[in-house]
Amino acid sequence: MTVDxxxxxxxxxxxxxxxxxxxxxxxxxxxxxxxxxxxxxxxLIEGVAAQGPASPLHVHRRESExxxxxxxxxxxxxDGKVIEAPEGSFVYGPVDVPHTFSIVSPQARFLLGTEPAxxxxxxxxxxxxxxxxxxxxxxxxxxxxxxxxxxxxxxxxDILGPPGIPG
Numbered sequence: 001m002t003v004d005x006x007x008x009x010x011x012x013x014x015x016x017x018x019x020x021x022x023x024x025x026x027x028x029x030x031x032x033x034x035x036x037x038x039x040x041x042x043x044l045i046e047g048v049a050a051q052g053p054a055s056p057l058h059v060h061r062r063e064s065e066x067x068x069x070x071x072x073x074x075x076x077x078x079d080g081k082v083i084e085a086p087e088g089s090f091v092y093g094p095v096d097v098p099h100t101f102s103i104v105s106p107q108a109r110f111l112l113g114t115e116p117a118x119x120x121x122x123x124x125x126x127x128x129x130x131x132x133x134x135x136x137x138x139x140x141x142x143x144x145x146x147x148x149x150x151x152x153x154x155x156x157x158d159i160l161g162p163p164g165i166p167g
Contacts, residue, residue, distance in 0.1 A: 009039040019046070022127035023136040025055060025143070025163075029127065035117035043117040047110050049103045050135055053163030056148075057100040062156035063114040065093045067101065072108025076101040077165045102165055107135075122155035 019030040026049065033044035043063075047054075054074075067074060067085065074085040078099040085091050093099045114120070126148060130136070149159040 009037060009041070012037060017133060020124070021130035021133050022123060023130045023140060024123050024127035026050065026052075026136060026140070027054060028130055028133065028135050029112075029123055030133070031120050031124070032111075033117075034120045038117055040117050042113060042115045043120040045112045045120060045123065047108075047112055048135060049108055049110075051103050051106050053100070053102045053165075055100050056145075056159050056163045057098060057161035057166060058152065058157055058159045059098045060093075060095055060114070060119065060157055062095065063116055063118050064095045065099070065119065066113045066115075067091045068111040068113075070109045070111065072103065072105035072110075074101050074108055074110060075104050075165060082165065098160055100161075100163065100165065102163075118155060119157075122152060122157060125155070126151050 014032055019032045022029045022031070028048040030046040031043070032046055033042060035043065057077075067076060067090070069085050069087050069089045071087055073087065074089075076083045076085055076091045076093070076099060078091070078093045079097045083091050126143060152159050
């Protein structure tokens with residue numbers, strides 16, 4: 001999606017429970033800011049996930065990514081470095097740096113941001129609308145890995161390996 005970044009976006013706000021809710025890779029993701037709402041400058045996603053691997057090993061070719069942990073604990077692997085991220089932690093992953101993350105607490109709630117926007121469009125294209133604002137039901141099928149990799153490539157994301165922190 002191409003957005004005119006020279007046009008100033010209009011102010012807006014979303015309350016708790018507002019935003020597009022999606023089920024993506026076993027997580028509940030709520031889009032709080034997108035290319036459309038920020039003039040392409042940034043995206044913000046609120047995530048809730050249960051313990052376990054949260055994303056495949058991947059690299060963004062177009063945007064940097066960051067996490068802020070609101071509740072629980074994440075472990076982020078970025079370019080060979082393991083970063084423990086308990087509640088209140090901030091972690092930054094620059095563009096072109098391979099990374100993945102896992103939830104190490106029973107459940108976590110976090111903010112995931114990208115600059116510029118764009119990642120949220122990939123999530124929207126590969127996720128399904130959340131039937132409720134809860135984690136997806138147990139047994140919800142995972143996306144086909146080959147199709148996910150193909151779709152990710154269309155958004156400048158290379159999937160490099162399976163979910164989980166590399167050993």
